[in-house]
Amino acid sequence: MADTTTLYRPVGPAELALIEASGWQAFPPRLPEQPIFYPVLNEEYARQIARRWNVRDHGAGFVLRFRVDRDFLGRYPARIVGGKLHEELWIPAKDLDALKRHLVGPIEVIASFGEADRPDEHPLTPSGGSS
Known part of the structure; x- marks a missing residue:
């Protein structure tokens, strides 16, 4: 099994439905005005x-967790975009199909x-997940 990196993605209800x-x-796929996909490195x-x-923009917000082959992610350096906690990757929209693979x-x-809001799990996720 490949070494993986765990990433996180905050999304609103519309993006969650597509996932x-x-x-x-x-x-x-990203919209034309969204040339970059921004997963973050910590929950x-x-x-x-x-x-x-x-929540402000869409009435609800969700945190997603996913794992990606570490070798693939090596081409995208981590970027700090505020404080030390604010670390994310900038993956060009054209690379989303490769990310999926x-x-x-x-x-x-x-x-x-x-x-x-739900106490401990979201009913849609395949494994339930916990807050």
Whole structure:
């Protein structure tokens, strides 16, 4: 089995629905005004974004966890975009299909905020996930 890196992605309800429609196996294509896919490197940062931005903009925010083959991610250096906690990867939108091929296991919902708050698990995620 390949060495993996665990990444996190804060999303709103619309993006979550598209990920569910993929069978928890892919992120949706980026829109023309979104040339970069930004997964983050720690859960706390993802929770901040989901609570502060996704809830404000979409009424609910979710934190996703997924694993990616570490060798594949080596071409994308980590970038700090604020404090030390705010570390993310900048993956060009054109590389999303390649990212999909390097996912290891399903994408999981591990937390939800706003209108979609649930105590410990999200019913849509394949393994339940926990907050």
